[in-house]
Amino acid sequence: MDADLAQPAARALLAFWRAAGVDMDEAEAVYAAAPAAAPARAANAPVSKPKPKAKTPDAPVETAKAMAASARTIAELRAAVENFDGCALKKTARNTVFSDGVDDAPVLLIGEAPGKEEDEQGKPFVGRSGQLLDRMLAQIGLSRTNNVLISNTIYWRPPGNRDPTQGEIVACLPFVERLIELSRPKLLILTGKAAAQTVLRRDDAVTRMRGRKLNYTREGLEAPVNALVMLHPAYLLRQPQQKRQAWVDLLLAEAWLEELGVARGARP
Numbered sequence: 001m002d003a004d005l006a007q008p009a010a011r012a013l014l015a016f017w018r019a020a021g022v023d024m025d026e027a028e029a030v031y032a033a034a035p036a037a038a039p040a041r042a043a044n045a046p047v048s049k050p051k052p053k054a055k056t057p058d059a060p061v062e063t064a065k066a067m068a069a070s071a072r073t074i075a076e077l078r079a080a081v082e083n084f085d086g087c088a089l090k091k092t093a094r095n096t097v098f099s100d101g102v103d104d105a106p107v108l109l110i111g112e113a114p115g116k117e118e119d120e121q122g123k124p125f126v127g128r129s130g131q132l133l134d135r136m137l138a139q140i141g142l143s144r145t146n147n148v149l150i151s152n153t154i155y156w157r158p159p160g161n162r163d164p165t166q167g168e169i170v171a172c173l174p175f176v177e178r179l180i181e182l183s184r185p186k187l188l189i190l191t192g193k194a195a196a197q198t199v200l201r202r203d204d205a206v207t208r209m210r211g212r213k214l215n216y217t218r219e220g221l222e223a224p225v226n227a228l229v230m231l232h233p234a235y236l237l238r239q240p241q242q243k244r245q246a247w248v249d250l251l252l253a254e255a256w257l258e259e260l261g262v263a264r265g266a267r268p
Contacts, residue, residue: 060086060171068178074103074149077178081155087171089156089164095122099151099179101144106262108185109137110176111232112194113154113164124150129233133191136233136246140254141264151179153198169198177218180225186260188216188225189253192232199227206231210249213256226260228253 063086071077078098090096097114100123117127125133134143142148153176154164176199180188190196193206200216202209206229215224230249236242257264 058170060167061174064171064174068174071178071182074099074179074182077175077182081175084175087154087156087168089154089158089168092159093156094119096155097122097124097152097157098155099149100124100126101149102147103149103183105147105149105183106186106260107142107148107189107257108180108183108187109133109148109150109189109191110195110199111150111152111191113152113161114157115161116157119157124152125233129237132233132237136250138265138268140250140257141267143265146265147263149183149185151176153195164194173198180216181221185225186262187253187257188227190227190229192230192235195232196229200229210245211252213252226256228256 064084067080067084068077071080081098082096084090093114097118111125114124115127115129118124118130124130137143137148144150154168154172155175158164158168180199188199190199196206196209197203200209200214209229210231212229214227214229216227217224228249230253231242231246236246254264
């Protein structure tokens with residue numbers, strides 16, 4: 001019923017019952033306290049729209065950037081990664097897997113993520129693929145005990161060795177970039193598609209990036225870093241016929257290191 005018609009009808013009904021001798025004081029009090037009807041909106045009055053919510057920055061990424069930037073040495077960066085809680089993988093992993101090798105090494109090698117053995121030992125590349133990697137590096141006079149620092153783009157093992165999510169990758173990336181900045185390697189070796197695409201910020205397949213002299217650049221670096229992409233040792237274990245390409249990559253790395261004047265050990 002229209003509100004304008006309802007008001008006189010209600011008052012007439014109250015008057016009728018009072019005339020009949022019924023106590024209507026309480027009913028009239030309730031009626032008097034009823035809120036007035038909201039005024040009708042003018043036909044051309046603008047409709048207020050809810051304001052869009054302001055976008056907040058990705059907290060884990062911003063935290064990672066701040067923690068990475070505050071590290072002045074690789075040891076401080078290692079501690080920052082161990083104290084970082086912005087990656088959900090840390091909750092399911094046994095250990096933080098940051099690096100292994102010589103901190104001031106002329107060669108920095110970066111892979112993707114820890115596996116079961118790496119998670120148990122807290123060191124990168126210690127499983128079957130790591131053992132193959134050590135044998136490969138030894139062929140050109142490199143080792144983690146003398147002249148190589150080894151790390152990953154992800155520092156905690158994904159459950160079931162699944163691929164890391166984009167959120168997990170970007171949460172760890174500030175630490176990866178800071179490691180390159182602090183170590184200033186003569187040569188940066190990236191093993192596998194995930195590491196190459198993440199660090200170089202390229203979508204190219206490994207087959208298009210390997211076998212070439214590349215540069216790693218980003219804002220804040222004093223100079224570009226020499227970079228080389230290689231097939232991942234785990235891939236070579238699954239596809240042993242590709243070891244020939246891996247050998248070509250090793251020879252390119254050896255020649256480039258020779259050109260850069262990097263001291264290496266004798267081949268086995």
